[in-house]
Amino acid sequence: MTLTEQLDKLLMKVEKPARYIGGELHSVNKDLNNVKTRFGFAFPDTYEIGMSYLGLQIIYHILNNTDSVFCERIFAPGIDMEGLMREENLPLFTLETKTPAKEMDILGFTLQYELSFTNIINMLDLAGIPFKSKDRSESDPIIAAGGPCAFNPEPLADIVDFFMLGDGEEVLKKVCEIHQSWKARNGNKREFLEEVCQLKGIYVPAFYEPIYNENGVLQAIEKKYEKAPDKIEKNIIEDLDTVDFPNSNVVPLIEVVHDRAVVEIFRGCTRGCRFCQAGMIYRPVRERSQDRIIDIAKNQIASTGYEEMSILSLSTSDYSKIEPLVTDLMGMCKQNNVSLSLPSLRLDSFSFNVLEQIQGYKKTGLTFAPEAGTQRLRDVINKCITDKDIYSGMEQAISLGWTSVKLYFMVGLPTETYEDLDGIAEIAKNIMDIAYRMNGNKRGRFNVTVSVSNFVPKAHTPFQWCAQDTMESFEEKHRYLREKLRKIKGVNFNYHGTETSHMEAVFARGDRHVCETLIKAWSLGCKFDGWREHFKYDKWLQAFKETGIDDNSYAFKAGNPEDILPWDHIDCGVSKEFLISEWNKANHCEQTQDCRRGCVGCGINTHTECKQEGTL
Amino acid sequence: MSRYVLQFYKQGYMKYISHLDLLRLFKRSFKRMEIKLQHSQGFNPHPKMSFVQPLSLGYTSVSEYLEFETNEYEEPNHIIQKLNEAMPDGIGIAACRAIPPSKKTLAAMVEYASYELKFKTNHICDWNEKLEEFLQQDKIIILKKQKKSKNLVEQDIKPMIRDIILKDSIVDNNIITLTTTISAGSNFNLNPENLMKSFCTFLDIPFEKEAISIERKELYCSTSEGNGLVPILKIEFKN
Incomplete structure (x- = not known):
């Protein structure tokens, strides 16, 4: 029986079989005779999540625009499908040609969140590929990985052959070129890795070895291959207008999480929130030009038939010409009967004006992220918004007829006290008071949802030296807030599970030792850890115990800026000196300005030009 | 306003997409091909387009029907040609016929x-x-x-x-x-x-x-x- 016949049998029995069929509008098929590099883009979660990720569309588009490269998609099968695949010995396959993943030349995983790591192991297992680089043969695919979690690649260092740091658009093409000449001369894998590690942004973990002293303290990161770079600098696309962007996205046949046309308007963020890894690793801000954005948006709408479009960035309102851009987009969308969605808007009068126009009577909920309950703590984390910003935004929202708002906060931030938690309750109460004042006794059915997540210290941020709260402390804080907020009518409260936040912290700052735990946890049945219904904390604890790893020593580690960190050889462009100075300023409740008001000296401008510096 | 009935097939892997998926696929295909569908009135207008009889997930078909209304008359042959350009492998339009407007839907006539x-x-x-x-x-x-x-x-x-x-x-x-x-x-x-x-x-x-x-x-x-x-x-x- 061929793989496709086998597959047909299974698909009759599974939930959402169309996750596995491919064949969508704008998906690509190529004559394999003309293809020299077969690249499997592997997303370690289900189809519906992976297909909502813009990075997949970009890479798929860029690679398939190269004649000699064929990029196919591979997703983690659902639990039901996986069970049947194992029963029937059906290997993990690509959607485009139903080829076993094992037959790809390069298998590239995207690392979007730490809790997807067990899915990588599971997918390798389903593909019949040994987990560790050292156990794989010359005929196995080369395993690559990229994405934000590649900035601390160490937990996966034994698994991945090479990591790609930073923007992938250009370096991926170069990697494929090297692959083709290497394949033509029948080289071995070592030779391939020696060659790609010369490219900017490529990290081959086997060429480095962390050295620990007898107390388990990291002493040095030693190079094992002389020509490998001392520090691996991330790739930066200087001008987004020069790189290709999908004009015709793959349009899923089934409903996915974000099922819409999407244009990235800029990369990076100038605000410098100290907890935010994205704000550090995607520097500097690079804007796509308005003409180009409108052009892409038009093309996408025409080629996909989508009824919704969205723009993407870390902070929409910070686009330098946001008003003309949004006005243009609104006009274009209206003309094409497409609804426009604008995420992460700052709540200023322009935004409200726009939201009023695009949403009219069909108002969706507003979301707003003060992150911390007091000005003091907001200064610590460098989230530069004031109480006044919050309340004047709410007044406008209520007067325009919004009936619900969702507020995002974090608990467990460095220097946090219970006064800061009181501040969260106070903000919620003050907003309800505004609603009563403006709408009268019935507060216009207005309600506030307070959503709390647990702070996770991340690599390459000023808080990388900060200990995470203990789980007991998180739970105590949740209880405290729940009690406080329960008393305020019209306020709902929800919070993230502490166990997953703890796991996230272990891997966000993990070193090579935690890889064993990862494999052990997988063997005990852990996968889809980011899904509440699949997360198995007891199995994780067992895995830590059996591999002799103390999870707490990772999560609760309060580092010293002099320490050598497991990711010190990875250069995200922001200097360690800057991170240290930010960490010190945080401890003194000092703000750092938005770098559009003037350079703050993060160091990225020694790598590239900062076009937004001092523009405000 | 013009009313049409469209005959199409659903084969191969496309048997795994549901009724609602297919509805969305047609909606987007009409939009892409700039065939302007008539919309219902009211607060939540939706295009006037419906399948004559839903097909269960997992069944193939050589003869499915879609009924729809457009703002302006368009040659049925053009509609076939345009939609076939937009359809994924496994779905194809076999015929399109302009039919007189009626309050009774085709779905109500199937026996x-x-x-x-x-x-x-x-x-x-x-x-x-x-x-x-x-x-x-x-x-x-x-x-x-x-x-x-x-x-x-x-x-x-x-x-x-x-x-x-x-x-x-x-x-x-x-x-x-x-x-x-x-x-x-x-x-x-x-x-x-x-x-x-x-x-x-x-x-x-x-x-x-x-x-x-x-x-x-x-x-x-x-x-x-x-x-x-x-x-x-x-x-x-x-x-």
């Missing part, structure tokens, strides 16, 4: 559907004889789950079966191919799986859903006179 059923079995018998015996029963009773109460109730499906025929009477590789015409639509509707289940019970052989592949061949309504059937595409409209 029968024909299917081809292929199933794998090791059972050996004279299939023609068994089919005849099966149909000659006074009643053919199945247990049907009530939609709301979930209670099982008995239902006689005999009046809903127009015919069952062993196709070419060739029994190949243990695969039996039957064709059948049974009630479909809003008044009486028989699920071909239930028919097969009932036939298997009659033969005292196990029924396995995965071992049966089902393809819809045609949807019909009755002719204005007599007992004949006419495919939806060929419906005659009285002026």
